[in-house]
Amino acid sequence: MSLPDWRWGYLCENRTLGATTLRTLRLGNLTAERARDKVQANLADLERMVRFNAEHCIGVLRVGQQLVPFGSHPAFPYDWAEEHGAAMRQIGVLAAGLSICLTMHPGQFVQPGSTDPGVVERSLAELRYSARVLSLLNPGDGVMVLHGPAPGGDREAAAERFIAALAGETEVLRYLALENDERWWSVRELLPVAERLGVPVVADTLHHGWNDGGWTLREALEAASPTWGGRRQKVHLSSQAEGGRPGAHAELVDPADLEQLLAAGSHLRLDVMVEAKAKELAVLPLVGETARRAGVR
DNA sequence: CTGAGTCAAGGAGTA
DNA sequence: TACTCCTTGACTCAG
Numbered sequence: 001m002s003l004p005d006w007r008w009g010y011l012c013e014n015r016t017l018g019a020t021t022l023r024t025l026r027l028g029n030l031t032a033e034r035a036r037d038k039v040q041a042n043l044a045d046l047e048r049m050v051r052f053n054a055e056h057c058i059g060v061l062r063v064g065q066q067l068v069p070f071g072s073h074p075a076f077p078y079d080w081a082e083e084h085g086a087a088m089r090q091i092g093v094l095a096a097g098l099s100i101c102l103t104m105h106p107g108q109f110v111q112p113g114s115t116d117p118g119v120v121e122r123s124l125a126e127l128r129y130s131a132r133v134l135s136l137l138n139p140g141d142g143v144m145v146l147h148g149p150a151p152g153g154d155r156e157a158a159a160e161r162f163i164a165a166l167a168g169e170t171e172v173l174r175y176l177a178l179e180n181d182e183r184w185w186s187v188r189e190l191l192p193v194a195e196r197l198g199v200p201v202v203a204d205t206l207h208h209g210w211n212d213g214g215w216t217l218r219e220a221l222e223a224a225s226p227t228w229g230g231r232r233q234k235v236h237l238s239s240q241a242e243g244g245r246p247g248a249h250a251e252l253v254d255p256a257d258l259e260q261l262l263a264a265g266s267h268l269r270l271d272v273m274v275e276a277k278a279k280e281l282a283v284l285p286l287v288g289e290t291a292r293r294a295g296v297r
Numbered sequence: 298c299t300g301a302g303t304c305a306a307g308g309a310g311t312a
Numbered sequence: 313t314a315c316t317c318c319t320t321g322a323c324t325c326a327g
Contacts, residue, residue, distance in 0.1 A: 109306035150308050
């Protein structure tokens with residue numbers, strides 16, 4: 001088997017380093033001084049993780065959504081982009097020089113397709129915040145991943161609201177990608193929504209296992225591939241936690257799940273984000289395994 | 298110092 | 313109506 005042209009990635013923190021970009025604080029404790037401390041600590045660890053990644057051939061890193069805690073909240077006490085922009089740009093230049101792609105993943109509260117205008121506005125605020133972070137950190141190839149809209153009983157209407165809310169958001173759309181979920185949006189169903197927004201589709205292998213839309217994993221990967229244009233195609237890889245509820249992430253990646261992705265996508269140029277509780281410890285063996293198969297280069 | 302309870306936020310399902 | 317769960321961990325405070 002030839003070496004797949006893949007890069008690997010993990011999420012938000014690094015156990016080897018004891019580093020994290022997930023530091024946050026309570027809204028009730030939100031002061032400029034405390035927020036500044038958190039942001040600076042998160043950024044310092046982000047830089048350490050970027051360097052670690054470069055040393056270990058890990059090409060992608062997800063940045064914690066709370067890199068700037070409450071960065072999209074009206075109560076945030078200062079202009080974080082102004083104060084931390086220089087530090088973010090510096091890390092971005094470092095990462096770009098090391099060919100490391102930084103990504104984000106706004107959470108389940110972000111619902112730009114909601115029927116509630118207040119929810120839409122708060123969701124857009126979070127998406128604009130994420131786009132701003134990426135534009136400072138990673139203007140070249142940053143990506144933020146969002147799930148399809150909650151259907152609310154009428155998928156088509158929800159999709160139309162979702163598209164309408166995002167259509168004018170140039171900065172957001174520049175970084176946005178849509179990810180299949182285990183219940184409502186298979187890769188196949190998500191493609192037309194993404195196409196209308198002009199954004200790419202992230203195929204998540206675990207979600208695909210529960211909700212395949214009638215496609216094999218290979219079909220899903222190949223269908224999503226052209227949505228990435230010349231960019232590397234982002235894919236999420238994880239394994240079901242033993243005894244956990246459906247969708248719960250395992251500590252590591254099951255070898256069978258790696259084999260499945262290799263069989264389905266070895267011919268594609270992928271960025272494989274590993275969603276595993278052990279973070280980089282789950283990725284390092286995969287980097288080694290895929291390199292071993294190719295023989296020493 | 299430790300462990301339990303809690304944390305901005307939405308939506309869907311269950312009781 | 314009230315409660316649970318998301319992807320998780322970090323924060324807070326009572327003891």
